[in-house]
Amino acid sequence: MRVLIDTTFALRGPSGTGVYLARLIDALQPLGVEVVEAQNTARRAPAGGGWRSALNAGTDAWWTTVALPARAAAVQADVIHHPLPAYAPRTRTPQVVTVHDLAFERVPECFDPAFRRWASITHRTAARHADAVVAVSHTTAMDVRARWGxxxxxxxxxRHGPGQEVDASRPRGGASHLLYIGDDEPRKNLGLLLAAHRLLRADVLTAAGTDAETAADRNAAPPLVLAGTARPPVGHPRANDGIHVVxxxxxxTLAALLNDAIALVLPSLHEGFGLTAxxxxxxxxxxxxARSPGLTETxxxxxxxxxxxxxxxxxxTIRRVTSDRAxxxxxxxxxxxxxxxxxWVRAARAHVRAYNLAADG
Known part of the structure; x- marks a missing residue:
């Protein structure tokens, strides 16, 4: 089977979608799937609204309506796979879309209203028209059935595998910090983690009589490492308050940060799947x-x-984990x-089922 996968979003740099594409493609090839990658190199980075976003929307429309179908015909693809919800209306090639989450509908207050309306319409339309839909979790599958019909x-x-290969036999490090991996978009709820960390620091400083060195020795408020693209709010003391940005x-580097972490903290209000978990x-x-369906499932x-x-x-909860070795x-x-x-082997096998489902009509 020959599958044309739209890998445009991998051009944006490290992201969950980029990891998904890289790991999936590697796992598909041993299963006899011939993967052909197609990228819309004219597509600019997300612009956050305004005329640049309108330009991106026009570029996306040209890509899915004209360029992607032409590419599928040229390589004689059996299936087109959109790793994010999209739909090519002018092709007879069966199409598969991946839906990662419906966060813009589950926690709408975390999204710009214009984007929320656009995503609800376009993503729902793509999922309804696709010949098969890949859901990254049972949580997302339930949402796709209940909300989009x-x-x-x-x-x-x-369901995904780990974001990168991990040496499970490698001895754990000194457990020296708390770790957050990701960005600071509102649904990631980074403010909750920063507020909790401030509480820990305040408690330790009070107990130690404001002696910062003694507080550090107590190891009750370990440093917090923000790895990825997350940033504390403007004016936040950062390193002076035990926060370090990588x-x-x-x-x-990420493997080393994980190896030395006391715990990974995921405060998200909604996730379709917990890849970093x-x-x-x-x-x-x-x-x-955070207690939410996608994370509890994962x-x-x-x-x-x-x-x-x-x-x-x-x-x-951080105090419990920090103080209790057992x-x-x-x-x-x-x-x-x-x-x-x-x-990812299991994930790839499930994708092959979706490709066969689409190809068989």
Whole structure:
């Protein structure tokens, strides 16, 4: 089978979609799938509104209406795969779309109203017209059925594996910091983590009589590392308040940050799937996550869950993990078992089922 995959979004640099594409393509080829990649190099980075966004919308329309179908015909593709919801109206080639989440509908307050309306219409239309839909979790599959009316028989659930290869046999490091991986878009709820960290720092300084050195020795308020594109708000003290930013870390740097992490903290209000959680669990890193369906599905009983609106709850949970070595060891063991159930080989096999479903009509 020859599948044309639109890899345009991989041009934007490191992202969850980019990781998904890279890992999926690697896993598909041993299964006998001939992957042809197509990229819209005229597409600019997201502009956040205004005329640049209108230009991007025009470029996207040209790509899906004209260029992508022409490319599919030229290579005689059996299936077109859109890794984000999109639809090419002028092609007879069967189409598959991947839906990662419906966050813009589940937590609409976290999105610009214009984008929310556009995404709800275009993504729903793409999913309804596709010959098969890949959902990255049962949570997302349920949303696609209930909110968009896509029949269950056209949906295939394909859960991700870890974002990158992890050496599970590698000894864990000194557990020196808390780790957050990602950006600071509103639904990621970074403010909850920053507020909880401030509470921890305040408690330690009070207990130590404002002696910062003694507070550090108590290890009750470990440094917080923000890895990716997240930034504290303007005016936040950052390093003076125990916060360190590692901008877009390379895989080797990220692996080292995971190896030395006390815990990965995921405060998101909504996720379709917890890709970074799987990576942390595979590396033996305890996970603290906000209680939301996508994250509880991904992590099962291998994580500690907190109220996504309560910084006191998150701070108290971090204290437990920081101070209880036995708890960390238990979470490590549970996490590795949970992560072992998820792999890109299994994800690729599920995608092949979706491709066959689309091709068979």
């Amino acid at each position: 896509v029949p269950e028989e056209r949906i295939v659930v394909a 901008d877009r870390p390379e895989p080797e 799987v990576e942390a669990m595979a590396a033996g890193v305890p996970v603290i996550a 992590c099962g009983d291998a994580a500690l869950y907190v109220d996504p609106y309560d910084p006191q709850d998150l701070a108290a 708890l960390r060891a238990d979470l490590t063991e549970r996490g590795r078992r949970q992560a072992a159930e998820l792999s």
